[in-house]
Structure formats: structure tokens, C-alpha cells
Amino acid sequence: MDDTDWVKIDHVQGVKRIYGIGSEKFGEYHGGYLNFGWWEKAGTYIEAAEALVHKMAEILGLNDQSKLLDVACGMGAQDVYLPRHFGAEIDAVEILWNQAQVALARVKQADMEGKVRIHHGTATKLPFKQNSFTHVLAIEGSQHFNTREDFFREAFRVLKPKGVMALADFTIKKPAKSILEKIVVKAAQHFWACPNANVYNAEIFKQKLEKCGFINASISEEGKYTIPGYFREQRRKETIKARIKIRGCSPARAGFFVDYAVFQAFSRGLSEYIIVRAEKP
Numbered sequence: 001m002d003d004t005d006w007v008k009i010d011h012v013q014g015v016k017r018i019y020g021i022g023s024e025k026f027g028e029y030h031g032g033y034l035n036f037g038w039w040e041k042a043g044t045y046i047e048a049a050e051a052l053v054h055k056m057a058e059i060l061g062l063n064d065q066s067k068l069l070d071v072a073c074g075m076g077a078q079d080v081y082l083p084r085h086f087g088a089e090i091d092a093v094e095i096l097w098n099q100a101q102v103a104l105a106r107v108k109q110a111d112m113e114g115k116v117r118i119h120h121g122t123a124t125k126l127p128f129k130q131n132s133f134t135h136v137l138a139i140e141g142s143q144h145f146n147t148r149e150d151f152f153r154e155a156f157r158v159l160k161p162k163g164v165m166a167l168a169d170f171t172i173k174k175p176a177k178s179i180l181e182k183i184v185v186k187a188a189q190h191f192w193a194c195p196n197a198n199v200y201n202a203e204i205f206k207q208k209l210e211k212c213g214f215i216n217a218s219i220s221e222e223g224k225y226t227i228p229g230y231f232r233e234q235r236r237k238e239t240i241k242a243r244i245k246i247r248g249c250s251p252a253r254a255g256f257f258v259d260y261a262v263f264q265a266f267s268r269g270l271s272e273y274i275i276v277r278a279e280k281p
Helices: 013-020 045-060 077-086 097-109 148-158 179-191 202-211 227-235 237-247 249-267
Strands: 067-071 089-094 116-120 133-139 159-172 215-221 271-279
Touching: 045 077, 045 133, 045 159, 045 227, 045 271, 067 077, 067 148, 077 089, 077 097, 077 116, 089 097, 097 116, 133 148, 148 159, 148 202, 159 202, 179 249, 202 215, 202 271, 227 237, 227 249, 237 249, 249 271
Parallel strands: 067 089, 067 133, 089 116, 133 159
Antiparallel strands: 159 271, 215 271
8 A cells, every 4th residue: 555645536635524534543432433323223333333334244145255345444443343243355445545554453453464455545446357356345435436426337347247236325315495405415415525426316326326237226215223323422422522532623523514414414304324235247
């Protein structure tokens, strides 16, 4: 890995604003996870975060014969969890240099260098050969890619025939009509660093998957199990104090505004958290 300036080739300024500040100070806070979590039965954030990762692995059908590509791996917490519970071999890609470094250190500390490889790169130009993986995973990353459809093409290319892709993502549920609704959606899109090209509903999402060659695409709405629980966690005094310590006052407050905008868009029925599964013929 080297510290390439991916800003020149991908949409990362907004992603850096959301995720990049303070990664090296994150340590084991929240177990190193950044996802929204699956709160159906979870009592703590780490339980919720790992429940979501576990659910995505089950949707993929991971096992000890799987060769998984994890795109937008963040600080690599799921890439330590997945081999322990499913035995998969993993190549993980992260566009933010400081997070890739944290992920690499996490893998070394877990003594999993034989099972997990961390790469610094972009989802829209994956550094792998055609037909390299049995599975592709992206948890809450593909809404940021410029564009998501370009990622679909790359994911299809690197998947083996009969391979499976699973995504945790976001989509528009209904058009904003009032001025307030338009402000809420635009704020969520802007602060969540989602390019205009990625703003569409589930029907168009499925059409884009099919256009890129995927079959048997399914999209389920799961926001009720993810967004409210995550927002409650982010409002806890302990969480707020920890975020300020890790990121500083201004970035922590900006991060909370992002969470609030996403929560408002979901609560008003304007956007939805989705889980996607699709196959390569």
C-alpha cells in the first residue's frame, strides 16, 4: 500500500469529512465498527454492529471455501469477525488511507494476515483480475461511490460465475414534495456524501444491477432495524463525549448533523435503508 491521492480519481472529499478525521484515535471504541448496526435484538452498539455483519454474511452464504471481496472495509473490524465465524478468505479495499492503516494493524494484531489482506484503493477501479472472488460485500459504502453503477460493473467483473454480491445501502423511497422535505433530502444527500448519480429508488437500483449483468436481484427495506437504533446510540452522552475526544468538537458536531439528517429523511418516509442481494450468472 502507498498513500495515493485518490481524491483525483474518486468522490472522497465528503467521505473524508465523515469518516477520515480521528480514525487513528478510534482504537477499540465501538469495537472498531462504523456501521448502523442491526438492532432487532441487540442491547449494545457492538452487538448491533456484529449482528449486521453476521446477517450480511448469512445472506451471502459465506463459508470456509469463500473468497470474499469486502469493499469500503473501514477499519477492518468485520474482516476480523468474518474469518472467525465463517472461515472466509478476504481481500478488503478501503479508499481512506488512515482507515486502511488502522485496518491493517487490526488484522496483524488478530494474527489473521494469512486470511485477510487489506488494500488501499477505489471501488470503481478494483485492483483485481476478472473472476477472482466468490462473493462481494459492501456495508454502507456504495452510496458514496462515484458512481455506484461503476462499482456494480467492477463487482460483476471480479466475481466468479455463480458469485454473489450483498450490499447494505440507502435509497430514495418517495419523492420530496414540500420545501421542508426537499431540504431534508438534500441535506442528507450532501452531508452523507452521496453523489447525485446515486440518488434513485429501489426500482431503478434493481434496473442498474440488471443492466450490469446481475440476476436474481432482491432488495428489502430494513430501516426500522438499523436507523432508529443507531441514532439513539449516537445521542447517548457517553457516545457524544467519546466522539468529541476522538474527532474534536467541530467534526463530532458535524457528524451528529449527518446522523440527524439521515434519521429525518428516514422518519419522514423519504429514504430507506436497504439490504441487496444479487448474483452473477
